Amino acid sequence: MPRTSHLAAYAAAFATAVRNRLAYPGELALGCVFMVVIFFIFANIWPAAYAGRDQVEGLTLGQLLIYLVATETLVMSPRVWNVIQAEIRSGDVAIHWARPVDYGLWHLAGFLGEAVVRAPLTFAVGAAIVWLRMGELALSSAALLALPNFALALVLTFTIELLVGLSAFWTEDAAGWNLLVAMSRLLAGGVFLPLEMLPGWLAAALHWLPFPAMIYGPARLLADPDPAAAAALLATQAAWLAALGGLARLMLAAARRRVFVHGG
């Protein structure tokens, strides 16, 4: 099949995911309840923690709150590992492999379709609550240079989700691995505490993991835009994407030799 039809298939998967997410606006709105809770907590806890300090590790309170809105935007990205696990358990994965499109790219298209709806909504909710609480938003137009980093961060997030989901070929349930990844992301990704606020030796060690490139790096750029840092982060993200994407390819190839569909 010509490559253009593959692209059309991925575009259709992307568009379908967007339409699915927008199909039930009530449910979308209800899903914002927890976002409001989280951002409300941040907007109260951190001013109390700063207790009048101008800066902590180079971040003003306003910058920190924008940083946290950005980390939550990335963390609240769509979940795909459970979909992949369900397809593996039910045998539907074999139907997907029979299609002339790449399994990983197909799911990536759907993931990004959902992400383009959820991410702006999450960011808007968080920014609104920070603005209501602080009376201002520490965000400039220079932060737009972080957009490519955000895009790559989402693709990296998907790759990790794919790896977790594919583990279901070997374990009965990937939920435990997902929880371990989530916890690693929380600490190493600086979700609630920027890495510069950790002990130096710990922050240095955590930078060897992919999570700082997935979450901490893009969020830090948004709070404190720096073109040189953005370029360096892009290179790091690309390297991690190559490594983790390659691992996913190997797992898929091994899984194809391993899958057993009972039929019926």
Added chain:
Amino acid sequence: MGAERRGGLVPFVAAYWRANLAAAAEYRFTFVTQVLSMAVNNSTWLAFWGLFFARFPEVRGWTFTDTLAAWTVAAAGIGLSSVFFAGARELPRLIEEGGLDLYLPQPKPVLLHVLVSRTHVFAWGDLLWGLGAFLALYPWTPVHLAAFGLAAIAVALLLTGLLTLVGSLAFWVGRSQVLLEQVYLSVITFATWPPTAYSAEVRLLLSTLLPALLVGWVPARLLREPSLPLLLQLAGAAAAFAVLGTWAFARGLRRYESGNRLAMRD
């Protein structure tokens, strides 16, 4: 007859709990992985709080020691609720999909049957972690043991009652599973973050409509400074939510209509 029925309920519930554990532990590797990963999850959260309070020693008087106490009791209570009464979190789905049809013809109280019919494997991790944290970090005096045990049971009862109350909304408004999950996550999140940063009005809300402080702050105070009046307040709140949840379910059940849907019991 009355004595027989009461005696019948205890073996019935005990049999369900045994069956739930046996089903959950059938796949040993998965069971152990999920229990351990929840324990790792809770430990990671405490590591985060340790790092946070190392940088910011207190949040308007709330310290790491308070967070540790809140997590110890909250984890045990949340674990108890989801190990023994996990059906509460499935209530909206059962109501919306006609899943109550399975329970209605059974000769046991419908709500109790629904509540005990499931267990969440991850919750075993919460329960064991909470218990382990208490045994490792707090004195084993009769007073502390009683405070921990009774507080954890009260938290479990309160959470189960709250989930039953919110879940029963599905009898009146459809598709409330998402709402229930949001309420559950919100309560747990507010319960385990420092409560001293909020205004008095917010704390009042978090002690009533969204009773997160009754899941975190009050049990933490009980554990650090056991007090009978405080325990009675917590027990009273837990009983109130249990009664409200039971009442809401009973009222809603009168409106329930079977969907005549054929399905395997899951």
